[in-house]
Amino acid sequence: MAKIGFIGLGNMGAPMALNLKKAGHDVSGFDAVEAARKTAAGQGISIAGSNAEAATGADIVILMLPNGEISRAVAAEVVPSMDEGSLLIDCSTIDVASARAVHDLAGKAGILCLDAPVSGGVGGAAAGTLTFMVGGSAEAFEKGSPLFEVMGQKAVHCGDGGAGQSAKICNNMLLGISMIGACEAFSLAEKLGLSQQALFDVVSTSSGSCWSVNAYCPVPGVGPQSPADNGYKPGFAAALMLKDLLLSQQAAGESGASTPLGQHASQLYQAMVDAGNGGTDFSGMIEFLKSGAVK
Numbered sequence: 001m002a003k004i005g006f007i008g009l010g011n012m013g014a015p016m017a018l019n020l021k022k023a024g025h026d027v028s029g030f031d032a033v034e035a036a037r038k039t040a041a042g043q044g045i046s047i048a049g050s051n052a053e054a055a056t057g058a059d060i061v062i063l064m065l066p067n068g069e070i071s072r073a074v075a076a077e078v079v080p081s082m083d084e085g086s087l088l089i090d091c092s093t094i095d096v097a098s099a100r101a102v103h104d105l106a107g108k109a110g111i112l113c114l115d116a117p118v119s120g121g122v123g124g125a126a127a128g129t130l131t132f133m134v135g136g137s138a139e140a141f142e143k144g145s146p147l148f149e150v151m152g153q154k155a156v157h158c159g160d161g162g163a164g165q166s167a168k169i170c171n172n173m174l175l176g177i178s179m180i181g182a183c184e185a186f187s188l189a190e191k192l193g194l195s196q197q198a199l200f201d202v203v204s205t206s207s208g209s210c211w212s213v214n215a216y217c218p219v220p221g222v223g224p225q226s227p228a229d230n231g232y233k234p235g236f237a238a239a240l241m242l243k244d245l246l247l248s249q250q251a252a253g254e255s256g257a258s259t260p261l262g263q264h265a266s267q268l269y270q271a272m273v274d275a276g277n278g279g280t281d282f283s284g285m286i287e288f289l290k291s292g293a294v295k
């Protein structure tokens with residue numbers, strides 16, 4: 001069993017750390033916020049005195065933090081405490097440039113590194129059913145795989161450092177765009193007097209089919225259960241979708257990719273969040289469009 005330092009014991013990090021502990025690993029955690037430390041301690045996770053202390057002597061250090069700036073800062077704190085040949089895994093969703101900077105920092109100290117953002121949300125973190133999108137060397141991926149098996153149900157090795165973050169933001173840009181497309185199609189159908197069920201039955205078995213319609217339909221009472229059937233309680237909050245879309249646009253700007261629909265999707269989710277709907281599921285975009293807030 002591995003000695004693990006787990007940094008960032010928030011909504012995602014705490015249940016992930018707990019699953020590792022339940023699987024028999026020796027987990028030492030830390031979070032900058034006292035309330036998060038207390039909650040995690042109450043669940044049986046041992047709490048270190050600092051980020052550096054949680055990393056000292058660890059075989060593997062995992063980060064689950066809010067953004068790239070914080071990941072870079074915490075990596076700079078923990079790398080000097082880590083042993084050569086140990087592994088740093090950053091599971092936070094961050095910009096590709098920061099992910100590569102963390103890889104560089106670790107590599108210079110002889111530490112293996114993976115960027116490994118997740119899909120599956122808080123429910124997946126608690127159930128241990130996350131999907132990991134992973135960037136880094138084959139050696140690092142092999143060392144991290146037993147932990148991915150505990151915390152998730154699938155880990156895809158996407159390529160070198162930064163490839164995991166790249167996969168995550170490309171996927172979520174496509175998801176944001178396709179959800180807005182689904183919302184527009186169902187809104188237009190309603191105005192045309194076409195039943196929502198009829199449109200679902202056609203689209204879900206035709207060339208317009210996509211995950212946003214087939215598995216996560218933004219209309220209540222149609223298709224499999226989704227947040228639409230639960231008053232648009234997340235699920236995946238609009239604010240988190242906006243975060244990922246903005247990361248996609250940062251990456252598009254830095255790499256010179258043309259993503260006009262990604263840009264438009266970012267603007268629409270920005271407007272939805274600015275109107276006070278950041279905590280609504282991202283499929284609630286249909287209600288936002290129907291409200292007439294966007295001309």
Ligand code: NAD
Pocket residue numbers: 007008009010011012013030031032033036051064065066067070074091092093094118119120121122236240243
């Ligand atoms: P969160 O805000 O609940 O947790 C982040 C934790 O990091 C907080 O407890 C915070 O106190 C801690 N932290 C911040 N700065 C720190 C520092 N310098 N040192 C130590 N701890 C520090 O966020 P979350 O929902 O757990 O998300 C974590 C990451 O996972 C984010 O990058 C997010 O985009 C990504 N993610 C979240 C979800 C989701 O559904 N919540 C889904 C997929 C991916």
